[in-house]
Amino acid sequence: MSGAVSRNPFTGVEIRHTPFASATEVETALTESSNGFNQWRNSDISDRSELLRSVAGALRSHARELAEMMADEMGKPVTQGLAEVEKSAHLCDWYAQHGPAFLAPEPALVAGNNAWVQYLPLGPVLAVMPWNFPVWQVLRGAVPIMLAGNSYLLKPAPNVMGSSLLLAAVLKKAGVPEGVFSVLNADNASVATMIQDRRIAAVTLTGSVRAGAAIAALAGAAIKKSVLELGGADAFIVLADADIDAAVQGAISGRFMNGGQICIAAKRIIVEAAVFEAFRSKFVAAVNAMTLGDPREASTFIGPMARYDLRDELDAQVQATIAEGAECLTGGHALPGEANFYAPTVLSNVRPGMTSFRQELFGPVASLIRAEDAEDAIAMANDSDFGLGGSLWSRDVEKAAALASRIETGGVFINSPSFSDPRVPIGGVKQSGYGRELSHFGIREFTNAQTVWKA
Numbered sequence: 001m002s003g004a005v006s007r008n009p010f011t012g013v014e015i016r017h018t019p020f021a022s023a024t025e026v027e028t029a030l031t032e033s034s035n036g037f038n039q040w041r042n043s044d045i046s047d048r049s050e051l052l053r054s055v056a057g058a059l060r061s062h063a064r065e066l067a068e069m070m071a072d073e074m075g076k077p078v079t080q081g082l083a084e085v086e087k088s089a090h091l092c093d094w095y096a097q098h099g100p101a102f103l104a105p106e107p108a109l110v111a112g113n114n115a116w117v118q119y120l121p122l123g124p125v126l127a128v129m130p131w132n133f134p135v136w137q138v139l140r141g142a143v144p145i146m147l148a149g150n151s152y153l154l155k156p157a158p159n160v161m162g163s164s165l166l167l168a169a170v171l172k173k174a175g176v177p178e179g180v181f182s183v184l185n186a187d188n189a190s191v192a193t194m195i196q197d198r199r200i201a202a203v204t205l206t207g208s209v210r211a212g213a214a215i216a217a218l219a220g221a222a223i224k225k226s227v228l229e230l231g232g233a234d235a236f237i238v239l240a241d242a243d244i245d246a247a248v249q250g251a252i253s254g255r256f257m258n259g260g261q262i263c264i265a266a267k268r269i270i271v272e273a274a275v276f277e278a279f280r281s282k283f284v285a286a287v288n289a290m291t292l293g294d295p296r297e298a299s300t301f302i303g304p305m306a307r308y309d310l311r312d313e314l315d316a317q318v319q320a321t322i323a324e325g326a327e328c329l330t331g332g333h334a335l336p337g338e339a340n341f342y343a344p345t346v347l348s349n350v351r352p353g354m355t356s357f358r359q360e361l362f363g364p365v366a367s368l369i370r371a372e373d374a375e376d377a378i379a380m381a382n383d384s385d386f387g388l389g390g391s392l393w394s395r396d397v398e399k400a401a402a403l404a405s406r407i408e409t410g411g412v413f414i415n416s417p418s419f420s421d422p423r424v425p426i427g428g429v430k431q432s433g434y435g436r437e438l439s440h441f442g443i444r445e446f447t448n449a450q451t452v453w454k455a
Helices: 023-040 045-061 063-074 078-103 136-147 158-174 188-196 209-221 244-260 273-288 308-323 374-382 397-404 439-445
Strands: 003-007 014-019 115-121 125-128 152-155 181-183 202-206 225-229 235-238 268-272 327-330 345-348 365-371 390-393 447-453
Touching (some): 003 158, 014 158, 023 152, 023 181, 045 063, 045 078, 045 136, 045 158, 063 078, 078 136, 078 439, 125 136, 125 188, 136 152, 136 158, 136 202, 136 439, 152 188, 158 181, 188 209, 235 244, 235 374, 244 365, 268 273, 268 374, 273 327, 273 365, 308 365, 365 374, 390 397, 439 447
Parallel strands (some): 125 202, 152 181, 202 225, 235 268, 235 390, 268 365, 345 365
Antiparallel strands (some): 003 014, 115 447
């Protein structure tokens, strides 16, 4: 039977099989989401905010359960899963506090104060979400979407159906009404059907460029709003005056957290020539000191990769880069056994045009790139089809801030690896997508900015 399969990447054992939704189930989900929206849109914003506080409490109460489910389904170390759940609970609290002000009517610059803009919900939003952050990635979109008065229909990645269903149960326990947050295991044909259905008002996707292009085409044909967060090949720039020890630790976290399976991970580490050798030796030593193991163990920093096919794809990219002239300083191969581990890998002497420079490597592989100077580093950072995030390390923060405006990405973090935070927007340019999540930008993406003018 076709459907979604969850396989424990540490043991290799299949733990869940969920059949794809039938046409009847798709219709039921659309009806329930539409009905949920029609009631939810009329609720008071203060009530919706209070409900988010209840969701935050429910997430904290079920943090261990959610973290262990993520560990079993996609290999996330349980300590990182617990942090993900807490971050999601904080997101709920933050939007409960600040969200209503973002949705308040704004006076227009019209004499007599007789015109304003009000932010109204659009309707049910279809969300096609990935597997790497089964709680945070879903809620960072769902929370502002629901607070704005929309309903949220989740199509999760096939390998994390258990996490998605558990999350839905937690939200239901917190009091989220029927049809306001729903989960549907839909195949590609059903996704296309839903986007074309008049009850779906908009669509959001986080995933690959190929998936984003397909969703954008469907949404465009239906004249519907879409927000896309796609791949990244983020540059992690280390200037000659950087604190090298701090930069090394930042690169370890920025590249290898969640097994390197993060869109905004530090994938291309570009280091000025004057400090390249010092950085490289310290970085390789730190990589070799990382702990791999059972994701349910508290001591584990890197668990197995989420999917076996993605490990094979990553290895092909690594071998291609080596064949193109890069040097493998450590790792460069899958580990034996049932567990889906790929050895933490450092590729050096990577140059523009090589596979790991051009493509996104979604796993525990870092590419070290030597830059002649800061100008060369910026040029190589921008020599990419992607533009999601980036990191810039220098003791001269003002100089770094000036350079940041020349980097073609949706975000630049100075003396810090890239991260997401509800206070600031996240999103990309170029093939990394369009639109923004989080902050007031995210909550307004799926609203109708309606002008009201009293003559």
